Amino acid sequence: MPNNNLKYKLICFDLDGTIIDETIFIWQTLHDAFGSDKKKRKQYAEYFVNKKITYRQWAEHDLELWREAGATKTSMMNATDKLRLMPGALETLNKLKELKEKAKADGNCLKLAIISGSLNIALERVLPNYKDYFDDVYINHLIFDGKDGEKLAGIRSTAFDFENKADALREIANRENIPLSECVFIGDHDNDIHVAEIAGLSIAFNCKSERLAQIADIVIEKKDLREILKYII
Ligand SMILES: [Mg+2]
Incomplete structure (x- = not known):
């Protein structure tokens, strides 16, 4: 007999700050590490917000700023040195994997899925074996x-940041019939608002967005990812 006591069948996570x-946004962390041109950064962020450029163009522009600042693979990896897994993240992911x-x-x-505007180098830094946990990244x-x-x-840029995070959730849910x-x-x-609106259960964790x-549905104040488990199991 199948055991149908699972309330939720798809658990999706943001990465940076979750x-x-x-880090709040890895892009920002890297700009700070490389001291890239603040004026240009701000200008391109505004262009994106005002829909004058696409997400991909914005990403390409940020890469150009890093190149101008002399970024290499090694220096970029070094700039991710201070990143850590969220307290309780490993225990939470192991429990969900089980x-x-x-x-x-x-x-x-x-x-289990990740829907994030973060960068692969950040994920690989904190969780090199992420494929053991996540079905979709x-x-x-x-x-x-x-x-x-x-x-x-x-860069192979994601099509699923900001409001498009919701499309990624829909895509996985449709494919998996959930x-x-x-x-x-x-x-x-803020970039999690749209996807939070469509998810059956949305959890704001370590939240910086009013x-x-x-x-x-739920706001968790304590900075320990294990706090989510009691709501989803
Ligand atoms: Mg985030």
């Missing part, structure tokens, strides 16, 4: 090449 600690395996053995499904990927593999060559009412989203900031805190 699973990854010691539940996922149990669900599978019972003929049920539980899927929607994130930006930096591309390095050149003779020594050090040159910042480009109603949105059985989907959870956990995030911390609006997200207002619309989320």
Whole structure:
């Protein structure tokens, strides 16, 4: 007999500020580390907000600022040194992985996903074996090449940041045949608002956005990711 006691079948996480600690946005953390041109950064962020440029163009522009500041693969990796897993993140992910395996053995499904505008180098820094946990990872990927593999060559940018995070959740839920009412989203900031609005259960964790805190079903104040478990199991 399948065990149908799982209330939620898709658990989606934001990364920066949610699973990854010691950054609010990795893009900002890298700009600070490289001292990239503040005026240009601000200008391009405004262009994006005002829809004058696409997300991809904004990302490409930020890469150009890092190149101007002399960024290489090594220096970019070094700039992620201070990033840490959120307190309680590993215990939480191990628990969810255990539940996922149990669900599978019972003929049920539980899927884990990341929907984030963060960068692969940040995720790989804090959780190199992230593929052991997550079925889907929607994130930006930096591309390095050149003779020594050090040159910042480009980016495979995500189509699913800001309001489009909601599209990623819909896409996974449709593919896996999971109603949105059985989907959870956990995030911390303004770019999580749209996806939080459509998830069956939205959790604002380590929250820096007044609006997200207002619309989320649950707001967790304690900075320990294990706090989410009692709401989703
Ligand atoms: Mg975040």
